[in-house]
Amino acid sequence: MVVTEQAVGRLIRRRYIRTIHQAGVLFILFAGVPAARAVTLPEDRADLMYHYYDGGGVTVSGPAMLVRKSVGDNVSVSGRYYVDTISSASVDVVTTASPYRDKREELSVGVDLLHGNSLASVSMISSKERDYQADTLGLNVTHDLFGGLTTLDFGFSNGKDTVGKVNETFQMDINRYNFRLGLTQVLSRSLLVGISFEDIAEDGYLNNPYRYARFGNSIMSSVPYPETYPGARDSQAVALRAVQGFSTASRPLGMSARMDYRYYRDTWDVRANTLRFTLQRYFSDRWIGEARYRYYQQSAASFYSDYFTEVMTYMARDKELSTFHSHSLGVRFSWMLSKQQLPFFNKASLNFAHDYVYFDYQDFTDIRTGQPYSFGANILQLYISGWY
Amino acid sequence: MRKSIMLAVLGCVLVSGCARLLPDVKPYEREQLADPIMSFSRDPISDQYLDHVYDVREGARGATVSQGGGCGCN
Amino acid sequence: MTEKNTVRSCWAMLRLVVCSVVIGLVVSGAATAKVPAIGTVAPDFTLRSSLGKNLKLSEYRGQVVMVNFWATWCAPCRQEMPELNRLYEQYQRVGFVLLGVNVDDNPKAAQELSAQLGVRFPVLFDSAKQVSGRYDIDAMPSTLLLDRSGTVRYLHRGYRRGVEKEYEEKIRELLRQ
Numbered sequence: 001m002v003v004t005e006q007a008v009g010r011l012i013r014r015r016y017i018r019t020i021h022q023a024g025v026l027f028i029l030f031a032g033v034p035a036a037r038a039v040t041l042p043e044d045r046a047d048l049m050y051h052y053y054d055g056g057g058v059t060v061s062g063p064a065m066l067v068r069k070s071v072g073d074n075v076s077v078s079g080r081y082y083v084d085t086i087s088s089a090s091v092d093v094v095t096t097a098s099p100y101r102d103k104r105e106e107l108s109v110g111v112d113l114l115h116g117n118s119l120a121s122v123s124m125i126s127s128k129e130r131d132y133q134a135d136t137l138g139l140n141v142t143h144d145l146f147g148g149l150t151t152l153d154f155g156f157s158n159g160k161d162t163v164g165k166v167n168e169t170f171q172m173d174i175n176r177y178n179f180r181l182g183l184t185q186v187l188s189r190s191l192l193v194g195i196s197f198e199d200i201a202e203d204g205y206l207n208n209p210y211r212y213a214r215f216g217n218s219i220m221s222s223v224p225y226p227e228t229y230p231g232a233r234d235s236q237a238v239a240l241r242a243v244q245g246f247s248t249a250s251r252p253l254g255m256s257a258r259m260d261y262r263y264y265r266d267t268w269d270v271r272a273n274t275l276r277f278t279l280q281r282y283f284s285d286r287w288i289g290e291a292r293y294r295y296y297q298q299s300a301a302s303f304y305s306d307y308f309t310e311v312m313t314y315m316a317r318d319k320e321l322s323t324f325h326s327h328s329l330g331v332r333f334s335w336m337l338s339k340q341q342l343p344f345f346n347k348a349s350l351n352f353a354h355d356y357v358y359f360d361y362q363d364f365t366d367i368r369t370g371q372p373y374s375f376g377a378n379i380l381q382l383y384i385s386g387w388y
Numbered sequence: 389m390r391k392s393i394m395l396a397v398l399g400c401v402l403v404s405g406c407a408r409l410l411p412d413v414k415p416y417e418r419e420q421l422a423d424p425i426m427s428f429s430r431d432p433i434s435d436q437y438l439d440h441v442y443d444v445r446e447g448a449r450g451a452t453v454s455q456g457g458g459c460g461c462n
Numbered sequence: 463m464t465e466k467n468t469v470r471s472c473w474a475m476l477r478l479v480v481c482s483v484v485i486g487l488v489v490s491g492a493a494t495a496k497v498p499a500i501g502t503v504a505p506d507f508t509l510r511s512s513l514g515k516n517l518k519l520s521e522y523r524g525q526v527v528m529v530n531f532w533a534t535w536c537a538p539c540r541q542e543m544p545e546l547n548r549l550y551e552q553y554q555r556v557g558f559v560l561l562g563v564n565v566d567d568n569p570k571a572a573q574e575l576s577a578q579l580g581v582r583f584p585v586l587f588d589s590a591k592q593v594s595g596r597y598d599i600d601a602m603p604s605t606l607l608l609d610r611s612g613t614v615r616y617l618h619r620g621y622r623r624g625v626e627k628e629y630e631e632k633i634r635e636l637l638r639q
Contacts, residue, residue, distance in 0.1 A: 040537060040538065043537070047431065047432075049433050049434070049437065051437050053441060064433055064437060066433045073623050080433075082437075147415055147600060147601065148415070148418075149410070149412075149413060178450070180450075180451075184428070185410070186413050186418075186421060187410070187411060188411055188413065189413055189417050189419075189420050189421065190420045190421070190426070192426060192428070194428060194453075196451045196453075197451060198449075198450030198451040199450075200450050235448075235450065237448065237450035237451035238451060239451035239452070241428060241453070243427075243428065245420045245425070252419075252420065252568070253419070253420040253423050253425070253426070255425075256423075256425040256426055258428075262448070262451050262452075264447075264448035264449070264451075266447075268447075270447040270448070272446065272447055272448035274448060281425075282425070288424075288425060294442075296442070298446065298447050301447070320445060320446060320447050321447050326446075332434075339578070351431065351434070359445070379441055381434055381438075383431070383433060383434060385431060385433070414591075414595070414599065414600070415599060415600060415601055415602045416531065416533065416565040416594040416599050416602060417591065418535075418602070419533060419535050419565075419566065419567055422535040422536070
């Protein structure tokens with residue numbers, strides 16, 4: 001199926017170079033076409049968040065901060081700082097090692113440039129933890145047509161990761177390319193639809209150096225065995241989304257209903273479907289309430305197995321590559337503050353969100369119990385946003 | 389090669405024709421569309437965080453509205 | 463081998479579709495939009511105003527009139543307000559009038575925001591969007607300058623910082639006539 005990793009990698013890179021060429025030509029076309037000006041710089045805003053995740057023996061929490069400011073009429077700069085403080089006693093960890101603590105920090109900066117009906121964005125993201133470093137350079141172009149009724153999006157990123165192992169001189173690389181395309185269309189005064197596509201191609205060391213597969217005649221009698229992964233992975237995802245506005249007794253636009261669907265597949269044979277429903281409602285001019293449901297389902301990678309009875313070329317036991325589904329239900333409350341109540345900002349909001357997600361694995365056994373693994377997790381967010 | 393060009397031209401003509409059939413919402417009729425609850429990403433900081441939480445625990449990735457922090461890591 | 467070729471041809475087909483869709487959209491977008499023509503008399507209208515009474519455009523013949531179409535939900539419109547206010551206060555006494563035609567569904571929101579921004583010029587409420595339709599407004603904000611005979615002499619779409627200087631030049635020119 002995967003011929004040689006290097007050949008696939010080269011083929012993917014050549015395809016990207018040609019596509020970048022085409023994207024460049026299209027961009028030039030856009031720059032030259034006059035149309036009613038509709039695209040504007042993103043709003044100036046700052047957000048400060050505390051996030052908390054707890055489930056499956058893992059606790060991850062930390063702050064996140066996002067600041068965006070326009071400089072002049074055509075430029076906007078943004079910065080984001082994000083920290084994950086991880087306390088992990090997950091099923092993988094407790095069955096092969098001992099619980100650990102770690103911290104991941106991520107810093108990204110971006111510049112947006114407005115020219116005519118196009119917005120070009122460049123961003124750099126750098127993520128660092130004790131045994132993993134990831135750097136990504138991204139480029140995006142958004143273009144409005146028909147006075148903003150249609151918006152086209154092109155994006156390209158290149159990422160380089162360095163995978164290490166704590167307390168060991170182990171270092172491997174990953175090279176990643178992302179290619180994104182999106183289209184948003186206004187269908188009526190209160191209906192917006194979008195479609196997007198993303199292709200991700202990676203090559204390098206794609207497994208987790210701490211994880212083991214299992215080898216034996218049954219799961220409970222199996223022993224740890226080193227995992228081997230293919231050196232390349234190419235994936236495509238297509239997503240459709242729509243949001244419809246509704247009037248309520250007090251407001252012409254008092255409620256919205258949104259649906260998202262994504263289909264995913266990759267060269268490891270993972271196939272996944274994601275479906276989301278979101279309802280948002282104004283409870284007064286100051287309060288917005290949101291309820292959301294998400295369903296996720298995936299089928300296992302071709303070289304995944306709960307346990308192996310014979311040695312194969314590729315062997316994996318990462319539960320993220322197994323057959324499983326998840327349901328999540330969540331709410332979010334936003335309290336809007338007006339200028340009169342604020343010192344420096346034009347507008348601000350105080351927000352709280354809680355999602356509960358339940359993961360149910362079909363072919364990943366919890367070897368502590370001998371049963372297929374499942375767990376629930378709580379995801380909490382508390383954040384304030386200010387516009388200036 | 390010629391087939392590709394013909395298909396491309398046919399595609400352009402079809403789309404140009406179809407584009408005219410789409411409902412026309414005037415700029416002064418965009419009030420509802422400008423409301424935060426009609427946005428595909430009302431608060432990017434929150435969307436990026438939640439996308440990251442799922443990305444790290446699932447096999448699928450990509451084609452989400454938010455594009456921040458692509459580090460799925462292992 | 464087959465998988466590679468299938469992926470390759472799917473990818474090539476997708477690229478082709480995308481490129482043709484995009485080119486098609488660009489071509490359709492290039493068609494010129496209808497505009498309130500410069501040199502024609504501006505269509506007359508009567509709207510409820512922030513002054514408590516109805517205002518009729520043709521009543522302002524003899525003065526230089528700037529008609530600005532705006533909305534509370536339009537960020538460039540909000541940015542422009544202080545500049546328009548300044549122009550109004552400066553040239554009001556020498557025969558210039560500024561009419562802010564607001565297109566919010568809810569006129570109360572427009573009243574609140576204009577009070578907040580300290581707007582002095584009359585705000586007219588076109589919540590039914592009839593005047594905007596007559597003028598075929600294709601950008602928010604849209605600014606028209608009419609001379610003393612009610613003829614459209616200048617039209618600007620959108621707002622960018624510094625354009626108020628252009629407005630000022632044009633206003634002075636029309637005031638001299």
